[in-house]
Amino acid sequence: MSRRVLITGLGAVSPLGSGVARFWQGLLVGGARPVPLPDPRAHMRSPLMYLVPGDAVPVAPAHHGHVPLGPGPRMAVAAAREAVADAALGPQFCSAMPVVMGVEMGNAAMHEARRAAGTPADPDGPWNPLTVTASAAATAVRARGSNVSVGNACAASGYAVSVAADMIREGEAEIVLAGGAEGPTRVGLGVFNRLGAADPEACRPFDRHRKGTVFGDGSAMLVLESAEHADRRGAVPYAELAGFAWSCDAHHLTAPEPSAVQAVRAIRDALTDAGTDADRIGGVIPHGTGTPLNDAVESYALREVFGERCDRLPLLNLKAMIGHTAGAAGAFGCLAAALLIRHRSMPASPALQDPDPECPVWIPQDHPVPLAPASVLVNAYAFGGTNVSLVVTEAQEAA
Amino acid sequence: MSELVVTGLGITCPGVAKPSDAAAPRQEPSPGWFDVSCALPGRGYKRLPAACQYLLAAARNALADADAPFDGVPDERRGLVVATNNAAMELTEHQDGVILASSADEIGPLTAPFFVLSLFASRLATEHGVRGFCLTANSPRTAGLQALRLAGRALACGRADLLLVGVTEERLPESEPGSSHSDCGAAVLVCGPAASTAAETAYGDCRIGDVFLEPGGEPDPALTRAWNVVCAGAPGPVLVDAVLDDSAIGGAVASWLARRPVETRMVRAGAGCLTPMRHVVGALAGGGPERVVITAAAEGAVTMARVRPARHAGEQTISHRTMSARS
Numbered sequence: 001m002s003r004r005v006l007i008t009g010l011g012a013v014s015p016l017g018s019g020v021a022r023f024w025q026g027l028l029v030g031g032a033r034p035v036p037l038p039d040p041r042a043h044m045r046s047p048l049m050y051l052v053p054g055d056a057v058p059v060a061p062a063h064h065g066h067v068p069l070g071p072g073p074r075m076a077v078a079a080a081r082e083a084v085a086d087a088a089l090g091p092q093f094c095s096a097m098p099v100v101m102g103v104e105m106g107n108a109a110m111h112e113a114r115r116a117a118g119t120p121a122d123p124d125g126p127w128n129p130l131t132v133t134a135s136a137a138a139t140a141v142r143a144r145g146s147n148v149s150v151g152n153a154c155a156a157s158g159y160a161v162s163v164a165a166d167m168i169r170e171g172e173a174e175i176v177l178a179g180g181a182e183g184p185t186r187v188g189l190g191v192f193n194r195l196g197a198a199d200p201e202a203c204r205p206f207d208r209h210r211k212g213t214v215f216g217d218g219s220a221m222l223v224l225e226s227a228e229h230a231d232r233r234g235a236v237p238y239a240e241l242a243g244f245a246w247s248c249d250a251h252h253l254t255a256p257e258p259s260a261v262q263a264v265r266a267i268r269d270a271l272t273d274a275g276t277d278a279d280r281i282g283g284v285i286p287h288g289t290g291t292p293l294n295d296a297v298e299s300y301a302l303r304e305v306f307g308e309r310c311d312r313l314p315l316l317n318l319k320a321m322i323g324h325t326a327g328a329a330g331a332f333g334c335l336a337a338a339l340l341i342r343h344r345s346m347p348a349s350p351a352l353q354d355p356d357p358e359c360p361v362w363i364p365q366d367h368p369v370p371l372a373p374a375s376v377l378v379n380a381y382a383f384g385g386t387n388v389s390l391v392v393t394e395a396q397e398a399a
Numbered sequence: 400m401s402e403l404v405v406t407g408l409g410i411t412c413p414g415v416a417k418p419s420d421a422a423a424p425r426q427e428p429s430p431g432w433f434d435v436s437c438a439l440p441g442r443g444y445k446r447l448p449a450a451c452q453y454l455l456a457a458a459r460n461a462l463a464d465a466d467a468p469f470d471g472v473p474d475e476r477r478g479l480v481v482a483t484n485n486a487a488m489e490l491t492e493h494q495d496g497v498i499l500a501s502s503a504d505e506i507g508p509l510t511a512p513f514f515v516l517s518l519f520a521s522r523l524a525t526e527h528g529v530r531g532f533c534l535t536a537n538s539p540r541t542a543g544l545q546a547l548r549l550a551g552r553a554l555a556c557g558r559a560d561l562l563l564v565g566v567t568e569e570r571l572p573e574s575e576p577g578s579s580h581s582d583c584g585a586a587v588l589v590c591g592p593a594a595s596t597a598a599e600t601a602y603g604d605c606r607i608g609d610v611f612l613e614p615g616g617e618p619d620p621a622l623t624r625a626w627n628v629v630c631a632g633a634p635g636p637v638l639v640d641a642v643l644d645d646s647a648i649g650g651a652v653a654s655w656l657a658r659r660p661v662e663t664r665m666v667r668a669g670a671g672c673l674t675p676m677r678h679v680v681g682a683l684a685g686g687g688p689e690r691v692v693i694t695a696a697a698e699g700a701v702t703m704a705r706v707r708p709a710r711h712a713g714e715q716t717i718s719h720r721t722m723s724a725r726s
Contacts, residue, residue, distance in 0.1 A: 065647075065699075130484070130485075132539065144621055151517055153517040191506060246531070250525045253525075384533065
């Protein structure tokens with residue numbers, strides 16, 4: 001029997017504002033709207049993003065060592081501090097705590113700013129790595145355990161959360177800070193425009209007229225803790241990370257494997273790992289990006305696993321509310337799942353203009369619905385066909 | 400702490416002919432040093448980013464070296480962990496330049512998706528039918544050694560029966576700071592769990608530990624704890640390859656090593672996470688005494704790998720290479 005992993009702290013900076021409370025309140029009122037990236041040199045057809053409001057983007061820390069920090073790492077620092085405070089972790093608990101973060105573009109904004117300014121670089125000077133986010137977050141909370149950055153693209157922080165949970169299950173750590181963070185990126189937006197995968201209106205997963213995704217930025221952080229440790233110090237968990245599983249399509253660079261065999265396997269293996277079954281899942285936070293193929297294949301995968309119950313199994317259309325936060329998306333999904341379980345409720349998602357019949361899922365759009373049973377499936381997928389599914393449940397009483 | 404047993408090695412680096420030379424000093428890549436049509440004959444390779452080509456070629460060599468170990472392993476029991484820091488930096492700089500100068504519509508379509516770092520691993524997964532999992536690590540400098548730890552943990556958790564662990568890097572573009580000392584090339588290891596891998600076919604095993612140092616803080620206790628964990632159960636290696644830069648963190652690790660009863664070979668760290676893994680490959684293939692490879696990022700992460708080569712590893716490398724040449 002592997003060790004149980006609880007979620008005992010949350011932190012977030014999102015397009016809905018700074019802090020977990022604003023994130024939840026933002027979900028209750030239907031989420032944010034995309035705006036053009038404020039970059040006059042973002043020469044592309046659709047420069048839309050769901051951006052963290054300017055006053056919610058921290059100005060510090062400006063540097064980590066010699067590396068200037070852009071919005072992504074700075075937001076990670078703020079979210080990490082909130083999560084650690086939320087879990088009531090004093091310094092004695094952080095000293096050996098690992099930090100595992102899912103980061104794809106990381107500090108890209110600073111590299112892009114330097115290129116746009118034409119600032120010359122010193123070829124013999126110190127290297128400016130792209131992925132300093134986990135290091136900046138660890139320094140901020142004085143975490144001195146392993147410091148790992150996972151780069152599985154849009155599934156990165158889903159993998160990071162599960163790597164962190166494996167550390168606890170394997171007895172390497174009692175507490176791990178896990179999450180993801182991304183800032184705005186001109187290159188990311190540009191390439192998605194080039195690939196015809198950027199929707200010019202909004203992020204509209206599962207809508208018949210969806211034309212691609214719209215990126216968002218922000219950071220979501222979770223404190224994961226062994227049940228024994230949480231019990232010893234009297235921590236009150238939001239939820240339990242009961243199970244998770246990985247798979248890989250090994251099919252195509254950008255398109256999901258159309259039969260969804262591996263996506264289905266990840267979901268089923270996650271349910272098995274959690275010791276539960278499809279009938280005991282009360283809601284789903286899908287990957288749901290708004291790209292035509294992803295949403296259709298994911299809908300098919302969900303129907304394969306949940307059957308006709310899909311007609312009454314509520315989905316939270318999270319990316320329609322905060323955009324596709326790329327490497328941070330899986331962590332935002334887990335954070336939202338923990339809040340759904342805390343509140344026993346699934347907020348209404350933005351109204352679909354025209355639900356896609358190729359995506360036969362149920363997305364409550366008129367009002368919140370009760371979450372029953374109190375357990376949520378979270379999916380995170382990525383280019384290249386890397387899949388991770390996680391099952392977040394109500395924390396069970398210690399045996 | 401989980402251990403990995405290594406049964407195959409492959410390397411594609413400028414000036415390196417075989418795995419036992421992997422720890423040789425880093426050479427600048429000369430024009431044409433890598434011949435893609437020779438290393439990767441067939442269709443579909445020439446237009447891939449260079450770091451993807453390096454990775455695919457090194458994986459081919461590693462799998463051949465291990466005598467096609469995936470043949471008896473179902474797709475869904477194969478795993479892959481790839482580490483990289485700079486595989487896509489040159490490409491993304493070019494893409495950004497196109498956006499700045501004209502329009503995103505002018506970005507080259509074939510390589511466009513490779514701005515996503517994990518696609519280098521995904522392309523390798525597709526090449527070899529790896530459907531268990533495909534993980535990418537991108538921690539500055541330490542990602543290569545961390546990939547070994549991620550792989551060992553995944554095996555311990557039952558996520559695969561056999562896996563590839565790789566590192567791939569491309570030189571930084573000249574517009575990036577630190578470009579004059581950046582890693583280039585790839586290394587791949589075929590790895591299995593210690594319990595189920597026949598010792599007579601192995602190069603040896605690895606055990607990984609890591610810590611995070613506070614800039615300006617007192618590093619000794621944390622480094623000593625990590626060392627004790629990594630080197631537990633044995634007298635401990637006295638040979639250390641230290642891949643460090645001249646940052647405060649690198650200096651702190653160097654000072655700590657200077658106070659230990661070890662013989663340290665200092666190696667100048669460049670931009671990227673390949674050089675530490677080259678030293679792991681070199682130690683395994685060389686079949687010499689046990690050693691620790693340690694590296695540190697200026698940002699604070701420190702990772703160490705205890706490498707225990709099998710006594711016959713050097714001979715095995717020769718025999719495998721002979722077989723590959725015959726085929």
